[in-house]
Amino acid sequence: MNFFQEVWRGFRPYLVKFAVDFGISGTLWLGLFVFHTLTRFLPVPDWAGTLIVHMHSAGSVAIFGIFAFLSVNDLVHIRRGGGLCFA
Numbered sequence: 001m002n003f004f005q006e007v008w009r010g011f012r013p014y015l016v017k018f019a020v021d022f023g024i025s026g027t028l029w030l031g032l033f034v035f036h037t038l039t040r041f042l043p044v045p046d047w048a049g050t051l052i053v054h055m056h057s058a059g060s061v062a063i064f065g066i067f068a069f070l071s072v073n074d075l076v077h078i079r080r081g082g083g084l085c086f087a
Contacts, residue, residue: 025067
């Protein structure tokens with residue numbers, strides 16, 4: 001077997017899981033970005049607007065946590081060869 005083929009076969013499962021996790025997190029972030037852009041065109045006054053801005057900020061931070069959780073879970077899943085996989 002070729003050295004590069006062997007390296008690719010060992011690396012491929014991690015790349016696939018990382019790409020799926022990135023796609024999930026990216027889609028969530030894109031949705032928050034669209035809603036944030038929508039609030040620029042249709043402003044919401046007073047406390048409701050402030051609440052929406054803070055919820056979007058908290059959601060953006062939570063997305064990084066989701067990405068980290070999914071990535072660590074997938075790494076454990078690949079290493080053990082079984083168990084619960086969320087993505």
